[in-house]
Amino acid sequence: MEGDVCRLCGGDGRIGNALGRSTATCPSCHGSGRRADTSSGFHDVTKTKPSHFRPSAAEASKGPRGPTTAEGAQLAREVSESTVLGEDAKARLLVEIVNHESTHGRCTQTFIKKIRKQARPGQPNL
Ligand SMILES: [Zn+2]
16 A cells, blocks of 8 residues: 555645645645545646646645755656655655755756666666
């Protein structure tokens, strides 16, 4: 069942915002903690946007560990959708992405390749 846990809130059904003001019901799972039926709404919106600017980026930026750049968001998405990484590794890489962004102001190509290699070891770099 772990694969069904909402990746935005981690199954809590709530997210704290970065300012620590309060917790809000998770917009991805609406408080259920499950990914459930969010995927359908997801894809419709993406069709009107460039592939690197997914709604998940905006969602992630609301959470405590969201990347701030489009590259970072895309990378975070690849990490969270990775089939080879465990939950621990995913969380660690997401933190790495956020830290890298705050240090460099963006994701460097070298960094993107490095993360991508871990998230999708079988795939050639795009
Ligand atoms: Zn959620």
